[in-house]
Amino acid sequence: MxxxxxxxxxxxxxxxxxxxxxxxxxxxxxxxxxxxxxxxxxxxxxxxxxxxxxxxxxxxxxxxxxxxxxxxxxxxxxxxxxxxxxxxxxxxxxxxxxxxxxxxxxxxxxxxxxxxxxxxxxxxxxxxxxxxxxxxxxxxxxxxxxxxxxxxxxxxxxxxxxxxxxxxxxxVSAEASKISIDKSDKEMGKVPLTEAEIVVSAGRGLKGPENWNLIEELADLMGAATACSKPVSDMGWRPHAEHVGQTGITIKPNLYVAIGISGAIQHLAGVSSSKTIVAINKDPEAPFFKAADYGIVGDAFEIIPQLIHALKN
Amino acid sequence: MKVLVCMSVVPDTTTKITFTENNTHFNKDGVQFIINPYDELAITRGLELAEANSGSVTVVHVGPAENEASIRKALSMGVTDAIRIDALAIDAQFVAEQIAEIAHGYDLILTGRESIDYNGGAVCGLLGALLNIPSANVVTEINYADGTFSFTRDIDGGREMLSCKGPVVASAQKDLCEPRIPNMRGIMAARTKPLQVLPPKDLINASQVSSYESPAPKSGVKLIDPSNAQELIHILRNELKVI
Missing domain, CATH: 3.40.50.620 (HUPs)
Structure with a gap:
């Protein structure tokens, strides 16, 4: 045995x-x-x-x-x-x-x-x-x-x-496979979202896909994978593979940083097992603050540069 | 082309999940049930492929009579006929074994990537093994040409293109298509479409849920002054040591 x-x-x-x-x-x-x-x-x-x-x-x-x-x-x-x-x-x-x-x-x-x-x-x-x-x-x-x-x-x-x-x-042996792999595209060295220890995620509060360079820079400095909310993936701002939540993927990182995501029940479901949750949102009533360990009530475009600055020092 | 779509019925995504009878049963009180969102994608793509290849789509559901409203919804989307296996779904293995009984003779079998209630994500692979046919899970594209199915699927950290002859089973992931919304004609037609009810096959359970638990609530948020956001980095680095 x-x-x-x-x-x-x-x-x-x-x-x-x-x-x-x-x-x-x-x-x-x-x-x-x-x-x-x-x-x-x-x-x-x-x-x-x-x-x-x-x-x-x-x-x-x-x-x-x-x-x-x-x-x-x-x-x-x-x-x-x-x-x-x-x-x-x-x-x-x-x-x-x-x-x-x-x-x-x-x-x-x-x-x-x-x-x-x-x-x-x-x-x-x-x-x-x-x-x-x-x-x-x-x-x-x-x-x-x-x-x-x-x-x-x-x-x-x-x-x-x-x-x-x-x-x-x-x-060991197996029968010949009935299905063939024609092509495999993999981003080498990139940690898949489901296995990432740190995840930086953003929502509609980022206003448009052109602002994701801020999220990517922050994620890079933290050694994090990037994720997004359902509306962001539905609008095509980010690929579906980044969508975390009930109809996306469920993740369990050590640290989850949510920026400009209100915290709908479907989104919280997918991330609530994260060990530490940080919510950054300009709306103090955002439901995410009830599910977070740390929170900053403020505008993403003012907070993120401060975080990037602090990480660089 | 004959397509079979396996469909589950799940609580609406906004449902607050609670339990009864000393946390041994899911509390269905006031819960709205829907077609599992990934299965809706499977139905839609199944219909598109069948329509382009003069085929038909059958849906199969393992569940009680109260779920027939959701089966009728699938029929109103354009599905040809439906089978309901009259049993409570115990686990993925139970469901797959029941479906395997009726799944012969189809070119393409589709499931959702997972059901949003029990999240097993296993029925696709189980059916593949039970029927001894290839399985492709988490697919975002399915095409058919010259007798060959081709798939794009999510893999860890990337994606993969696969191809094979039917029969094959695949599980639908977001991006496969936009779910089809039934029109009035479809809703009228669905009322008289065939819905066959079959008794379940006797099986020995492979697993059984003994109790449920809800996640522990957070103890309360610690707010950081927005003008001093770097304090957050200090905490993450030096107190929690997570970065």
């Missing part, structure tokens, strides 16, 4: 969310008295260091398939079967969420996405999940013997006090 953690690679590096997943997997493995195995679809120069995050074994998969959602799930399922997986942990990223359901079917497992707690294994297997787009949480009992968990990035701490592990190779 084992806990298998699928690690994702971006720009020839293991993603932070995957390191969180290994630490998470290790804790489950310890509770259940089984081993934690990190699985990587590729070998990097630092693959052995995955051991320091808690992997008892680090396995690089040997295969000759192209990666698409259907056959990478098959490759992983093959590995999980060979390694007697009891728990499979992936990150709740687009990649993880495309694999997790297919894995659950292949392994006849219970599936839980948006997981934000370690399992309570006292007399069962219960996890806490984010539901209603951030407006609530659900404690969910998983009843099948095997479980596939997609855990929310930026939720669990990283501990790299372990020792490095030997990298083993496992031969």
């Amino acid at each position: 084992s806990v298998i953690v699928f690690v994702e690679i971006d720009n020839q590096q293991y993603k932070k969310s995957s390191l969180e997943a290994i630490c998470y997997g290790k804790k489950i493995a310890q509770t259940m008295g089984i081993s934690c195995i990190a699985l990587s679809l590729d070998t990097l120069s630092d693959t052995a260091t995955l051991g320091t995050y808690g992997a008892d074994r680090v396995i690089s998969l040997s295969h000759n398939a192209a990666f698409t959602s259907d056959n990478s799930a098959q490759l992983l399922a093959d590995a999980c079967k060979q390694l007697s997986a009891q728990i499979v942990v992936v990150s709740n990223t687009y990649t993880g969420k495309s694999l997790a359901p297919r894995l659950a079917v292949a392994l006849d497992a219970s599936l839980a996405t948006n997981v934000i707690s370690l399992p309570d294994t006292n007399g069962g297997f219960k996890v806490k999940r984010g539901v209603f787009s951030g407006k609530a949480f659900a404690y969910t009992d998983l009843s099948k013997n095997t479980k596939v968990l997609a855990i929310t990035p930026n939720t669990f701490d990283i501990d790299n006090s372990g020792s490095s592990a030997t990298v083993e190779t496992l031969v």
Whole structure:
């Protein structure tokens, strides 16, 4: 029996969310008295260091398939079967969420996405999940013997006090994929919004897309990803991928800075799990101030330059 | 082209989410239910593709009779016919297994990216695996030419173009299209369109919600003087150490 953690690679590096997943997997493995195995679809120069995050074994998969959602799930399922997986942990990223359901079917497992707690294994297997787009949480009992968990990035701490592990190779196979990837456009080195630790977000208060250079400069100085409100994305000022809220994406950064966003219930749903929330709005009655930890009542065009100035010093 | 769209019915986005019976049930009192917004996109794009390729669109919903008003709305958008599987949706796996029973014979199966109530985002991939067909989640473009479907989808930090032959299942993301608004003719026609009710398949649950919790309220905002906004940077840097 084992806990298998699928690690994702971006720009020839293991993603932070995957390191969180290994630490998470290790804790489950310890509770259940089984081993934690990190699985990587590729070998990097630092693959052995995955051991320091808690992997008892680090396995690089040997295969000759192209990666698409259907056959990478098959490759992983093959590995999980060979390694007697009891728990499979992936990150709740687009990649993880495309694999997790297919894995659950292949392994006849219970599936839980948006997981934000370690399992309570006292007399069962219960996890806490984010539901209603951030407006609530659900404690969910998983009843099948095997479980596939997609855990929310930026939720669990990283501990790299372990020792490095030997990298083993496992031969796995999959049928030829029925879907082909024709092109992939990725902004290298840019942290996806769902995994960002700091997010600077703006709304209609910015008055027009031409003013977003201020937001981008502020975000750059803070090492933040940029986001926006629904109206801003609907008007085409910013791409839909930046829209956070109930019908956009739900995020959970350490710091969320909302500028010129009133704080409609649908927007707050998507960001309320942020650890610290800062609201900047010229309307003192903006609902966002009730959901924020820090607030500045003032005009974005006067406040942002002050913040930029302070960050540069 | 035969298109199947999987539809869920969810609380309106403005709903304040509360629970009853010691936080074990979602409180439906006074809640307005709507077609899941992403499913509306799936229906609309399904209709556009079917219309351009002399096809038809069927919607399938797993839910109780009280959700039929939303199914009629889908029919009024132009959907050809509907199937309701008469069961309470327990989880994504339950829903996908029920739908898989009736999902054979379609060229394209669409779902929303996720439902805005349980946010599983799993039905697309589950159906793909259950039917052993490719799945493309979070798609912002779907086109069809010469027997091949092509998709653009969101990936972490970018986007990807995919292509394959049908049958294929894909989940709709914002930007796929503008949701179609039913016209009077569509509303009249919807009243008599076929809505088949099927009994559910017996299944063993894979999961079950035991209780709910609401997020803890914030303890109160600390206001910073707008003429001294740099104080915020000082706090973030030195007190909270988040930047």
